[in-house]
Amino acid sequence: MASDSAMKPCDFVLFGTRGDLARRKLLPSLYQLDKAGLLHSQTRIVGVARQPLSQEEYLSVVSEALNTFVKETLCDETLVRFMARLVYVGLDFTDSEGYQALRDVVQEDHVMVNYFATPPAIYGTICGCLQANNLIQPDTRVVLEKPIGHDLASSMVINDQVAAYFEESQIYRIDHYLGKETVQNLVALRFANSLFASKWDNRTIDHVQITVAEEVGIEGRWDYFDKAGQMRDMIQNHLLQVLALVAMDPPVNLNADSIRDEKVKVIKSLRPINQENIYENTVRGQYTAGFLKGQPVPGYLEEEGANLDSNTETFAALRVDIDNWRWAGVPFYLRTGKRMPFKHSEIVVHFKNPPHNLYRDSYRQLPPNKLTIRLQPHEGVEIQMMNKVPGLDQTQRLQTTKLDLSFSDTFKNERIADAYERLLLECMLGNQALFVRRDEVEQAWKWCDSILDAWARSNEPPKSYPAGTWGPVASVALITRDGRSWEE
Numbered sequence: 396m397a398s399d400s401a402m403k404p405c406d407f408v409l410f411g412t413r414g415d416l417a418r419r420k421l422l423p424s425l426y427q428l429d430k431a432g433l434l435h436s437q438t439r440i441v442g443v444a445r446q447p448l449s450q451e452e453y454l455s456v457v458s459e460a461l462n463t464f465v466k467e468t469l470c471d472e473t474l475v476r477f478m479a480r481l482v483y484v485g486l487d488f489t490d491s492e493g494y495q496a497l498r499d500v501v502q503e504d505h506v507m508v509n510y511f512a513t514p515p516a517i518y519g520t521i522c523g524c525l526q527a528n529n530l531i532q533p534d535t536r537v538v539l540e541k542p543i544g545h546d547l548a549s550s551m552v553i554n555d556q557v558a559a560y561f562e563e564s565q566i567y568r569i570d571h572y573l574g575k576e577t578v579q580n581l582v583a584l585r586f587a588n589s590l591f592a593s594k595w596d597n598r599t600i601d602h603v604q605i606t607v608a609e610e611v612g613i614e615g616r617w618d619y620f621d622k623a624g625q626m627r628d629m630i631q632n633h634l635l636q637v638l639a640l641v642a643m644d645p646p647v648n649l650n651a652d653s654i655r656d657e658k659v660k661v662i663k664s665l666r667p668i669n670q671e672n673i674y675e676n677t678v679r680g681q682y683t684a685g686f687l688k689g690q691p692v693p694g695y696l697e698e699e700g701a702n703l704d705s706n707t708e709t710f711a712a713l714r715v716d717i718d719n720w721r722w723a724g725v726p727f728y729l730r731t732g733k734r735m736p737f738k739h740s741e742i743v744v745h746f747k748n749p750p751h752n753l754y755r756d757s758y759r760q761l762p763p764n765k766l767t768i769r770l771q772p773h774e775g776v777e778i779q780m781m782n783k784v785p786g787l788d789q790t791q792r793l794q795t796t797k798l799d800l801s802f803s804d805t806f807k808n809e810r811i812a813d814a815y816e817r818l819l820l821e822c823m824l825g826n827q828a829l830f831v832r833r834d835e836v837e838q839a840w841k842w843c844d845s846i847l848d849a850w851a852r853s854n855e856p857p858k859s860y861p862a863g864t865w866g867p868v869a870s871v872a873l874i875t876r877d878g879r880s881w882e883e
């Protein structure tokens with residue numbers, strides 16, 4: 396294998412191997428890494444779950460997951476190699492004695508990567524059981540899924556529990572947005588192009604919009620989602636991570652802590668939103684029945700398992716101010732929701748107008764330059780510019796035009812890997828740059844808790860919006876009262 400020199404063999408222990416995340420994302424991503432030749436030839440995948448399963452039964456569980464969730468036709472050669480890496484251990488994660496069976500299969504000369512695709516409430520217990528069974532070595536790693544807690548206090552409890560057994564350098568907190576190709580490209584765009592490096596502050600930028608629109612609803616996850624809402628599910632983690640990458644100062648280098656030091660500084664600089672300013676700066680919404688692609692879809696309160704009087708938000712729009720030297724006076728508008736017309740995530744940086752308008756006879760105000768980073772789908776980067784329309788007439792007619800770098804057109808032969816593929820590879824390689832440090836998670840919770848608290852104290856229910864629309868009308872007012880408008 397090409398990769399054998401680049402990494403040590405791993406025992407990738409997948410706790411919760413029969414769960415939704417493992418089947419939908421983790422096993423397919425491991426398969427893709429194997430197909431790309433990026434797993435060490437000796438690396439093994441140790442699936443762990445409660446039920447006693449024979450090796451054959453486990454292989455058929457994995458095979459079913461791959462057949463369902465790998466989008467292209469499976470490659471026979473990879474499949475044979477991948478299946479040979481699989482080992483199954485049945486144990487109750489809370490039963491320390493059961494871990495002897497795990498101890499029997501892991502190898503001392505392999506790096507043990509423990510992926511917790513389980514409820515976060517048992518992360519600490521699993522760590523304790525690993526320790527009790529002498530399964531933690533200095534190079535053992537642990538990967539934690541989100542959400543880490545539901546507020547600052549509960550996240551600190553979970554972080555403390557894990558920290559009792561693992562050093563921060565062994566802990567990999569997943570935020571799958573950091574594994575997305577376009578999110579990584581954001582760093583390259585900012586720091587590998589002098590064009591942007593010198594124009595990235597309040598002297599040149601008017602405001603920034605970050606939209607993460609989801610077409611899906613809550614996908615049968617009422618029990619989880621109704622306790623979370625869009626603020627905990629998407630903003631506390633994914634949107635704040637993206638915002639931090641857009642807003643951070645240049646890191647000293649690309650090392651994990653250099654990048655994380657800069658991101659946490661941004662999160663610490665977010666102006667608090669609380670009871671005093673909650674109405675000017677936030678709008679929360681909840682979808683009602685509507686139509687998506689011409690088909691009727693139920694409202695949030697009609698979803699399976701729904702509770703009729705839930706006030707949980709399925710949409711949120713925020714005006715966020717960053718109180719630091721670079722961004723003073725430049726608002727960041729964030730909006731994210733479920734059951735919006737289509738899946739569409741992008742960052743749009745609006746530049747200020749030139750200091751003097753030479754074209755004022757035709758344009759009272761020139762349309763601004765805009766840099767759009769399309770996160771998904773149709774990944775790419777676009778710049779809106781003004782150009783003169785060719786012609787001999789005396790009027791200097793201008794037109795907005797776009798320089799469009801579509802990834803699928805530009806990198807025709809490159810497959811865009813799923814975010815989890817990148818993240819699983821990085822944790823096997825021992826690179827924490829794309830994982831979230833404890834102080835980032837806790838600062839993000841601190842900022843979000845204040846909003847959640849102000850929402851809880853207000854007597855206002857979320858504003859309704861029909862499924863298949865761009866959110867409540869009030870979200871339009873949030874930005875138009877600043878003299879700006881959402882990107883269409």
Ligand SMILES: NC(=O)C1=CN([C@@H]2O[C@H](COP(=O)(O)OP(=O)(O)OC[C@H]3O[C@@H](n4cnc5c(N)ncnc54)[C@H](OP(=O)(O)O)[C@@H]3O)[C@@H](O)[C@H]2O)C=CC1
Pocket residue numbers: 410411412413414415416417444445446486487488489511512513514515517540541542
């Ligand atoms: N699914 C998703 O898309 C996403 C999930 N996540 C996070 O990933 C984690 C896993 O989520 P998901 O896969 O959806 O959850 P699931 O409930 O589908 O899977 C969790 C798995 O853990 C097993 N498990 C739980 N407790 C024990 C125990 N004591 N002993 C043995 N097995 C146990 C369950 O087994 P059993 O069925 O036998 O109870 C189940 O197979 C959660 O933290 C979630 O928040 C994060 C982002 C997206």
Ligand SMILES: O=C1O[C@H](COP(=O)(O)O)[C@@H](O)[C@H](O)[C@H]1O
Pocket residue numbers: 609611628629
């Ligand atoms: O973490 C989560 O992310 C998904 C959205 O991820 P994407 O990669 O499809 O943009 C979201 O639907 C889910 O509710 C949330 O838990």
